[in-house]
Amino acid sequence: MRHIAIGTAAPVEANVHEHIARAMYYFSVHLLYASMVGSAAWMLTSIRDASATTKYWIWVVTVFNFIVPTGALVDKLWAPHLMWAAPLGAIGGPIWDITQGRTAVVLAAIWVAGASAMLLRLISRIRRERREAQALAGLGEQDVKSGFVAHGIAVSFDGKHPSPAVRGVLNPQILLPIGIDRVLSQREVNAVLLHEVAHARRHDNLIRLLYEGSLCALWFHPLIWLAGARMALYRELSCDESVIRRAHGQALVSALAKLAVPEQGLFLEATASSHLSHRLARLAAPPKAAHAAASLLLTSLFSAAIVAGVFGTIAHTACCFILKH
Numbered sequence: 001m002r003h004i005a006i007g008t009a010a011p012v013e014a015n016v017h018e019h020i021a022r023a024m025y026y027f028s029v030h031l032l033y034a035s036m037v038g039s040a041a042w043m044l045t046s047i048r049d050a051s052a053t054t055k056y057w058i059w060v061v062t063v064f065n066f067i068v069p070t071g072a073l074v075d076k077l078w079a080p081h082l083m084w085a086a087p088l089g090a091i092g093g094p095i096w097d098i099t100q101g102r103t104a105v106v107l108a109a110i111w112v113a114g115a116s117a118m119l120l121r122l123i124s125r126i127r128r129e130r131r132e133a134q135a136l137a138g139l140g141e142q143d144v145k146s147g148f149v150a151h152g153i154a155v156s157f158d159g160k161h162p163s164p165a166v167r168g169v170l171n172p173q174i175l176l177p178i179g180i181d182r183v184l185s186q187r188e189v190n191a192v193l194l195h196e197v198a199h200a201r202r203h204d205n206l207i208r209l210l211y212e213g214s215l216c217a218l219w220f221h222p223l224i225w226l227a228g229a230r231m232a233l234y235r236e237l238s239c240d241e242s243v244i245r246r247a248h249g250q251a252l253v254s255a256l257a258k259l260a261v262p263e264q265g266l267f268l269e270a271t272a273s274s275h276l277s278h279r280l281a282r283l284a285a286p287p288k289a290a291h292a293a294a295s296l297l298l299t300s301l302f303s304a305a306i307v308a309g310v311f312g313t314i315a316h317t318a319c320c321f322i323l324k325h
């Protein structure tokens with residue numbers, strides 16, 4: 001670690017300021033390289049022939065790369081072995097200036113306000129879903145039909161949810177609206193079930209919750225919002241791929257077409273409905289043999305981007321930043 005005199009400031013205040021500035025420096029460098037990885041993810045997932053499942057996991061990893069401070073962790077564990085690391089003065093200097101004036105207080109207040117608003121938004125959604133689950137548990141026999149187990153996932157029928165959905169975070173279960181068998185054929189119902197089973201077995205609700213938690217902290221970063229939108233799209237497309245692999249693609253197309261018509265009395269959830277055109281286009285397209293090769297190439301390139309981003313972060317955080325004096 002390199003230490004530089006801070007001038008005439010009181011020792012205690014200077015020490016506190018240095019710790020705050022150091023933390024902000026780590027955070028800024030981490031966000032810089034995580035943003036580079038996020039930009040790489042955006043460009044790489046534009047490769048059309050790669051599978052939606054590969055693209056979904058790329059965006060999941062991108063989000064976790066934002067919220068895991070790799071540089072700070074490495075600095076705590078292996079800093080003595082990383083003497084080659086050098087501070088990034090272009091960030092260290094401005095951070096030192098910002099954190100010693102009123103600007104730091106204003107920025108902190110803005111961040112707290114935004115984080116609080118996002119947290120209240122998340123809590124509101126969780127409470128709403130919990131109320132729905134409690135209401136479902138209290139429904140009478142006329143509103144609930146006994147369910148079954150599909151591919152290891154519990155399936156229930158209820159009269160309060162007009163669309164197929166997965167509920168629960170740690171123990172997900174599938175909810176199907178009563179009367180879906182009058183709107184869809186048995187093959188179409190099976191296709192819808194395969195799609196929802198893919199969501200449940202992958203614990204997509206848990207991944208979504210973790211993403212929304214990270215959004216509370218990084219609400220100001222546009223790439224986090226982009227990652228959420230891309231994750232939502234490829235989450236649906238990747239589950240559709242699992243249906244296609246089981247030769248139920250055309251059945252899912254007809255099921256989606258029926259569920260998208262309000263007159264049927266059943267409809268898609270907002271997220272699934274907003275990506276309907278992308279899903280129908282993907283389902284209608286003939287299978288491509290290049291998927292495996294394109295997905296392997298995409299995974300390799302993104303892995304290289306992750307390694308480069310982590311190395312770049314460590315190279316500038318496993319050391320002290322430049323302090324002005």
